[in-house]
Amino acid sequence: MAANVVLIITDxxxxxxxxxxxxxxxxxxERLRASGLSFEQHRIASAACVPSRASMFTGHSPWVHGVTQTDGLAKGHDDPAMRWLSPTQLPTLGHCLRALDYDAAYLGKWHLSAADLRDGQGTVATVRREGRRGVRAPAGEARYREANPLSAFGFDxxxxxxxxxAAMHNSxxxxxxxxxxxxxxxxRERGRRFEGGERKPFFLAVNFVNPHDIVFWPxxxxxxxxxxxxxxxxxxxxxxxxxxxxxxxxxPPVRNQYRDRYLRAYGPPDLIRSAYELRGEAYRRFYHALIERVDRHIxxxxxxxxxxxxxxQTAVIWTADHGELLGAHDMHQKWFNAFEETVRVPFVVRAPQLRARAGQRVEERSSHLDLLPTILGLxxxxxxxxxxxRLETQLDERFPKARPWPGQDLLAERAELDSYFVTADAIVNGNQRLAAVTRRAPxxxxxxxxxxxxxxxCxxxxxxxxxxVEGRPYKLCQTFDPRGTVLDTLALNPRQRFPGERELFDLEADPAEARNLAGQSATAQIEAALVRRLGAARAAVGGPKAGEVALLD
Known part of the structure; x- marks a missing residue:
């Protein structure tokens, strides 16, 4: 029997x-973990917000969906570098569920397309702030319900x-x-309809913002x-x-440049740096307070x-779009890296067929590319x-160029695959070259x-x-030029402007990723094997094969 599904996403x-x-x-x-199955080695497919959500709701890597940038800091929603997801490009989870005769509702943060309603006065408002609380604006909500902006993506x-x-009412x-x-x-409305005899299955996505408010720390x-x-x-x-x-x-040079540009994108760099370094304990407390805060809403x-x-008859999935460095490796937020603090996120499934496994933990690797196939299985x-x-036949007619989903149903029999991640999200590159503080004080x-x-x-x-490798978990990372590069080589060539840099971490001996083993003779064979596997994993998600030119910007 098809289950109802409630998907809860934190940010x-x-x-x-x-x-x-x-x-x-x-x-x-803890309630979800106690009653569900926790996937302890779950990682995102891309970063930051927009590319990750595009992967979650299409089941594809940025190599296929092409959504690589997040608006904010240097880019507005209409920046030429922004590529929002098109509803005619690939089937989304909403398209799939609608084809399966589900009611598919979406609440909260979207961040996949420029979907806000606008009129002569600007963005149509649905909330106003009174002190530290928000008050809903029924007239604005009615306009959104009538327009149903996400219908083209399969959601209502x-x-x-x-x-x-940066506005407080957006926190x-x-x-x-x-x-x-x-x-x-x-x-509650769905419950009333159920008691009235309606049995149509539903999907409800509830997308919270926090602990994303950590970005307001400075x-x-x-x-x-x-x-x-x-x-x-x-x-x-x-x-x-x-x-x-x-x-x-x-x-890698990109991380050192990011450390500098990140501070400058907020305000006077020495002042912003001191907010993080001199008040580091309060900074970490704030992040954890935000986690407790959103837990109450869950x-x-x-x-x-x-x-x-x-x-x-309802399954619940809880996960997040990406993580937060919180000062690890002397960086903040989630850009220009693949460290565990950024890429490993919670993923918990509570479902009717999992009651006998309630409270168990799964240590096999999984990915955000598995989210869509898992929900289809439910x-x-x-x-x-x-x-x-039947679903694939319908989708093939509407999206003839769509590729098969590379992910797996995590609740069915599956092979453990390598986890592949890619990002080209350059948050501090765009039309805006002034620190965020100047928007409030011109x-x-x-x-x-x-x-x-x-x-x-760089x-x-x-x-x-x-x-x-021989039962031991490793991570191989490498940088590349997304504006045109031959992957799987770190040497300069006519089609590659900048050489990449490589890192290798033994996640068992060094879970904090403090010791780069790349280029060392003792781990040369492991590195070479993982380079080959990285190329195969990239190709499996629709990316370029070894020796091919890659464009991802």
């Missing part, structure tokens, strides 16, 4: 690093605008309670300390914080679901079923310290493979 929410011991009060997360019910940008602190409220209303730590939360235990800095000159010289959704008559359209055959634009230049003169793309 910038990493899996707990091995070195982190802070005890958080997150009963909703989305109420914008996007919770994106998760303001918007997440309202998203939870919308989800509770939706589930501003909130100074101007809005009351918004930071309190009562969260302290945690020590990550073991890879405080890199010395020797370590920095061994880093709990509200679970409570509403479990009170409905269809609860026993919907009764797993690989090899008649429903899947008079500061005359200060030269608040102007910055894009990252240039390879800016990053790809990575996580796989086992």
């Amino acid at each position: 910038q929410d990493r899996a707990r690093p091995s070195y982190e011991r802070v005890a958080l009060r997150c009963p909703a997360r 019910g989305w109420i914008g605008p996007e919770p994106h940008g 998760g602190t303001i918007r997440d309670p309202l998203y939870a409220e919308q989800a509770v209303e939706w589930l 501003e909130w730590s100074v101007f809005r300390p009351r918004w930071l939360g309190s009562g969260v235990p302290s945690s020590p800095p990550p073991p890879t914080a405080g890199l010395g000159v020797k370590e920095l010289l061994r880093e 709990a509200a959704v679970l409570d509403a679901l479990d009170a409905q008559p269809f609860a026993e 919907a009764g359209a797993g690989k090899g079923t008649a429903a899947r055959a 008079a500061l634009r005359r200060l030269s310290m608040l102007h910055y230049t894009p990252i240039d003169g 390879a800016t793309g990053v790809e990575a493979l996580v796989g086992s």
Whole structure:
């Protein structure tokens, strides 16, 4: 029987690093883990927000869907470098579920296309801020319901605008309670329809913002300390914080440039740096407070679901679009790297057929490319079923150029594959060359310290493979030039402007990824084997084969 599915997505929410011991009060997360199956080695397919969500909802890598950039800092939503997902390009999860006769609803953060409604006064508002709480605007919500902006992607019910940008009403602190409220209303209405005899299966995506509010740390730590939360235990800095000159010289140049440009993109670099370095403990407390904050909203959704008559026929999946470095490797947020703090995220499935496995942990690798096939399996359209055959026939007619999904149904029999990740998201490269602080204080634009230049003169793309060699987990990372490069070679050639850099980490002996083993004779055979496997994994998700020119910008 096809199950209902509730998909809960949090934003910038990493899996707990091995070195982190802070005890958080997150009963909703623990409730899901206790009643579901936890995939401990789950990694994203791309970063940051927009590319990752495109992979989650299409089941494809950026090599196929072409969505590589996130708006923000240097880019607005209409920047020439932005490539939003097109509803006619590839089938989305919404298209699939609609073809399977599901009601597919979408609430909360979207960030896959420029879907906000606009009129003569600007963006149509659906929320206003009163102090530290948001108040819904029914007239604006009605306009979104009538327009149904995500219908072309197969989803109904989305109420914008996007919770994106520096305005307080776009923060998760303001918007997440309202998203939870919308989800509770939706589930209760669905319960009333169920009691009235309706049995059509449904899919509900509930997309929260937090702990994404950590991006506001430089501003909130100074101007809005009351918004930071309190009562969260302290945690020590990550073991890879405080890199010395020797370590920095061994880093790929793109990361050193990012460390500089990231500070300049916010404001006076010395001031922004001090907000992170001098108040590091408070910074980490704030991130963990945001995790506790969004957990309360997850709990509200679970409570509403479990009170409905269809609860026993409903699967719940919780995951995140990407993680957060939180000062690891002397970096913040999620760009220009493939470290575990960025790429490994929670993935928990609670489903009717998993009751006998409740509370278990799965250590086999999985990927965000597995999300769509797993949901199709829950919907009764797993690989090899008649429903899947009918679905693929319908999709082939509408999307004749679409490729097969490379991911696997995580609840069916599967082979453990290597995890492949790629990103070319250059958040500090775009039309905007002024620090974010100048948008609130235009008079500061005359200060030269608040102007910055894009990252240039180095390879800016990053790809990575996580796989086992003789039962031991390793990660191979390499940078490449997304504007045209011959992959699987680190030497300059006429079609490659910048050489790449390679890193190799033994994730068992060095889970913090502090020791780069690339180029060492003792691990040369392992490195060579993983380079070959990385090329095969890239090709398997639709990327270029070894020796082919790659364009991913």
